[in-house]
Amino acid sequence: MNNIALEGVTVVDMSRVLAGSYCTMLLADMGARVIKVENANDKDVARIYGPHVGSESGYYMTLNCNKESISLNLKTEEGKKILRTLIEHADILVENFRPGVMKKLGFDYEAVREYNPAIVYASISGFGQTGPYSQRPSYDIVAQAMGGLMAVTGDPDRGPTKVGANVGDAASGLMACIGLLAAYSGRLKTGKGQYIDVAMADTIFSILATRNHVYYLTGELPVRHGNRDELSCPYGIYECSDGHALIGCAHRRFFQSLCEIMGTPDLADDPRFCTHDLAAEHRFELDPIIEKWAKSKTVDELVALLSQAGIPTAPVYNVAQIADDPQIAGVRKMVREQDHPYVGKVKVTGNPIKMSETPTDEIRRHSPMLGEQTDMILKEFLHYDDEKIDELRKDDVIGQQDYKQCEKRE
Amino acid sequence: MNNIALEGVTVVDMSRVLAGSYCTMLLADMGARVIKVENANDKDVARIYGPHVGSESGYYMTLNCNKESISLNLKTEEGKKILRTLIEHADILVENFRPGVMKKLGFDYEAVREYNPAIVYASISGFGQTGPYSQRPSYDIVAQAMGGLMAVTGDPDRGPTKVGANVGDAASGLMACIGLLAAYSGRLKTGKGQYIDVAMADTIFSILATRNHVYYLTGELPVRHGNRDELSCPYGIYECSDGHALIGCAHRRFFQSLCEIMGTPDLADDPRFCTHDLAAEHRFELDPIIEKWAKSKTVDELVALLSQAGIPTAPVYNVAQIADDPQIAGVRKMVREQDHPYVGKVKVTGNPIKMSETPTDEIRRHSPMLGEQTDMILKEFLHYDDEKIDELRKDDVIGQQDYKQCEKRE
Numbered sequence: 073m074n075n076i077a078l079e080g081v082t083v084v085d086m087s088r089v090l091a092g093s094y095c096t097m098l099l100a101d102m103g104a105r106v107i108k109v110e111n112a113n114d115k116d117v118a119r120i121y122g123p124h125v126g127s128e129s130g131y132y133m134t135l136n137c138n139k140e141s142i143s144l145n146l147k148t149e150e151g152k153k154i155l156r157t158l159i160e161h162a163d164i165l166v167e168n169f170r171p172g173v174m175k176k177l178g179f180d181y182e183a184v185r186e187y188n189p190a191i192v193y194a195s196i197s198g199f200g201q202t203g204p205y206s207q208r209p210s211y212d213i214v215a216q217a218m219g220g221l222m223a224v225t226g227d228p229d230r231g232p233t234k235v236g237a238n239v240g241d242a243a244s245g246l247m248a249c250i251g252l253l254a255a256y257s258g259r260l261k262t263g264k265g266q267y268i269d270v271a272m273a274d275t276i277f278s279i280l281a282t283r284n285h286v287y288y289l290t291g292e293l294p295v296r297h298g299n300r301d302e303l304s305c306p307y308g309i310y311e312c313s314d315g316h317a318l319i320g321c322a323h324r325r326f327f328q329s330l331c332e333i334m335g336t337p338d339l340a341d342d343p344r345f346c347t348h349d350l351a352a353e354h355r356f357e358l359d360p361i362i363e364k365w366a367k368s369k370t371v372d373e374l375v376a377l378l379s380q381a382g383i384p385t386a387p388v389y390n391v392a393q394i395a396d397d398p399q400i401a402g403v404r405k406m407v408r409e410q411d412h413p414y415v416g417k418v419k420v421t422g423n424p425i426k427m428s429e430t431p432t433d434e435i436r437r438h439s440p441m442l443g444e445q446t447d448m449i450l451k452e453f454l455h456y457d458d459e460k461i462d463e464l465r466k467d468d469v470i471g472q473q474d475y476k477q478c479e480k481r482e
Numbered sequence: 483m484n485n486i487a488l489e490g491v492t493v494v495d496m497s498r499v500l501a502g503s504y505c506t507m508l509l510a511d512m513g514a515r516v517i518k519v520e521n522a523n524d525k526d527v528a529r530i531y532g533p534h535v536g537s538e539s540g541y542y543m544t545l546n547c548n549k550e551s552i553s554l555n556l557k558t559e560e561g562k563k564i565l566r567t568l569i570e571h572a573d574i575l576v577e578n579f580r581p582g583v584m585k586k587l588g589f590d591y592e593a594v595r596e597y598n599p600a601i602v603y604a605s606i607s608g609f610g611q612t613g614p615y616s617q618r619p620s621y622d623i624v625a626q627a628m629g630g631l632m633a634v635t636g637d638p639d640r641g642p643t644k645v646g647a648n649v650g651d652a653a654s655g656l657m658a659c660i661g662l663l664a665a666y667s668g669r670l671k672t673g674k675g676q677y678i679d680v681a682m683a684d685t686i687f688s689i690l691a692t693r694n695h696v697y698y699l700t701g702e703l704p705v706r707h708g709n710r711d712e713l714s715c716p717y718g719i720y721e722c723s724d725g726h727a728l729i730g731c732a733h734r735r736f737f738q739s740l741c742e743i744m745g746t747p748d749l750a751d752d753p754r755f756c757t758h759d760l761a762a763e764h765r766f767e768l769d770p771i772i773e774k775w776a777k778s779k780t781v782d783e784l785v786a787l788l789s790q791a792g793i794p795t796a797p798v799y800n801v802a803q804i805a806d807d808p809q810i811a812g813v814r815k816m817v818r819e820q821d822h823p824y825v826g827k828v829k830v831t832g833n834p835i836k837m838s839e840t841p842t843d844e845i846r847r848h849s850p851m852l853g854e855q856t857d858m859i860l861k862e863f864l865h866y867d868d869e870k871i872d873e874l875r876k877d878d879v880i881g882q883q884d885y886k887q888c889e890k891r892e
């Protein structure tokens with residue numbers, strides 16, 4: 073046993089697209105052995121999402137490093153038998169099909185616990201496994217809408233706004249991962265597994281906890297503030313000559329320093345802006361003055377000037393800037409590179425959980441091609457020989473390994 | 483040992499405001515014993531955030547159910563000695579001070595592992611414990627700006643937009659929780675603890691993984707689509723007569739059904755909209771037609787009509803609607819109520835990790851008043867008697883328990 077946190081933990085990964093795959097990605101990065109079960113007729117849909125490099129999807133590659141893929145046709149009895157054997161050996165199972173699909177396949181928690189009572193099993197869905205909405209489709213945008221996130225995002229003069237990342241999917245994957253690991257550590261003590269049922273709408277609503285409480289106590293609904301704040305000014309994102317930057321004058325002294333930097337020290341004494349609260353109250357008069365000044369600077373100039381004066385500030389980064397940043401990409405290694413045998417070197421986003429004894433940013437294995445580890449897994453878990461495996465391949469129980477004919481990208 | 487996942491796990495909680503407290507909230511809900519260390523002169527800042535009920539902050543109450551609070555003055559040697567004893571008994575420590583503060587207090591990981599090598603210790607900060615930005619302030623808005631989230635959120639004709647929930651804080655708390663639980667389960671096997679270092683900017687960037695990969699492969703930067711989509715139309719949020727609703731025509735057949743419902747079946751054959759891709763291409767002509775129709779319906783009417791036809795749809799909910807919803811508040815119990823001895827009944831947001839053997843939505847203990855469990859913890863962990871405790875209170879090593887003079891709310 074070395075120091076990898078989850079070394080020796082085996083995960084059967086039935087997940088598709090994002091929420092479940094993000095959860096198992098973190099498990100794999102922390103040392104678990106993750107086996108994704110898919111098939112040419114029922115592959116992880118992420119494999120369809122572009123851009124592709126040859127047969128490989130960028131979307132799939134970014135979420136599935138450090139995992140293995142076994143191709144199993146679950147419409148055959150033999151395929152089901154193999155999956156059952158894998159599950160018998162597994163510690164954890166993750167799935168994010170629509171509620172009912174795993175039961176139809178014969179692998180819902182009630183069925184699986186019969187032969188593996190120690191398994192820790194997580195399902196992620198839009199609204200949970202039971203209740204009137206359980207069969208509704210679970211798009212990220214639905215969870216953002218019904219979980220309350222869109223209602224509080226966007227400019228006050230416009231409607232509710234979608235968040236530009238799939239936070240409903242991703243955060244649900246994180247919640248499932250937490251439930252799995254808590255249950256797994258409990259099971260190490262008791263020997264008993266359990267079932268974890270995470271809903272995307274619940275997850276979004278939980279993340280809003282520190283806005284919801286105002287409603288519970290006062291009946292007041294949260295409002296959209298766009299990029300600004302009703303309690304401080306200037307506070308928010310301002311347009312510069314070549315991009316946007318944050319100015320965060322959360323205290324009076326920051327505003328006074330800013331007025332000095334702007335070359336208009338008297339502005340801080342203007343009767344409309346001469347206290348923190350007055351400046352916030354008159355923000356619709358103050359903001360245009362700040363906006364005009366910000367427009368005269370580049371983002372780098374503005375951030376440098378404010379930083380020197382100790383005023384909270386930040387550039388608004390896009391992915392290209394982050395991939396170049398000395399802290400986030402540099403020190404923190406948040407852009408990593410996998411060396412894929414067919415695709416070559418491909419960048420993927422790193423793991424934010426930095427552990428002193430467990431190198432979560434290491435790519436021990438490239439993201440698998442469809443069914444790439446089928447033979448290896450069948451030999452190891454079912455002790456099949458090449459002859460038996462050829463037979464299964466002929467009978468369409470396992471896939472055809474077409475990727476072996478792929479050409480490497482030069 | 484009963485079935486609570488984390489029963490028997492002791493957490494020393496040095497966290498303040500949101501990220502760390504959200505992490506320890508989940509640990510507490512799953513059965514861990516969480517002891518928050520604070521003091522009248524260095525209390526959890528969340529206690530200052532309103533709205534308040536009497537002395538108690540709604541913000542604090544929503545994040546700290548099921549925890550205990552010990553008041554310790556860490557400027558005294560005696561206070562430090564007590565904290566050291568608590569840490570000697572703990573399995574997990576969580577903190578989200580600015581990097582360096584725990585070292586100054588004498589309780590950084592290097593110091594603590596000397597007397598508790600099995601401890602699993604997580605730090606959450608804006609940019610991580612090392613590197614050029616490590617001392618920068620770690621507001622949520624900074625992480626949203628520099629992690630890349632604002633650049634992809636908002637309407638295309640406006641600037642980058644802040645997300646209306648503190649996703650930088652909350653998701654970092656989730657990442658820390660995952661690292662802690664993975665390390666804890668590893669430690670159950672090896673006896674060795676480790677250190678977990680989570681940065682808010684890294685976390686946001688990770689959540690954007692499924693947008694970042696496009697840039698890695700093509701060099702193209704993600705753009706802001708606001709509430710709409712460039713690949714489908716109608717797809718997004720539309721204004722109704724009394725609110726907003728999602729219409730998600732991700733497939734041609736959905737649009738055809740919608741045209742029937744709108745009473746304009748011919749619209750689907752209009753040369754501009756007669757294929758899925760053409761409709762998406764001419765979305766700036768199609769959307770106003772859909773918008774006009776949506777405006778003539780209430781949200782409930784629109785959602786009912788589309789649901790009946792199998793077209794993906796959803797209302798855009800605010801917190802009041804969620805708190806009334808039969809699925810999210812009803813079946814899923816995402817609004818729970820604590821009975822606080824001084825404040826009375828107070829609603830707090832529920833836990834989205836539903837576990838079959840571990841009732842995460844139960845409130846076993848109300849959110850603690852400042853130092854409420856001081857005496858109990860000192861008696862249990864340090865075997866002090868009342869006389870000794872009175873002495874410590876006189877010497878200002880522990881707090882004054884002013885809350886005992888509070889009046890209950892009727």
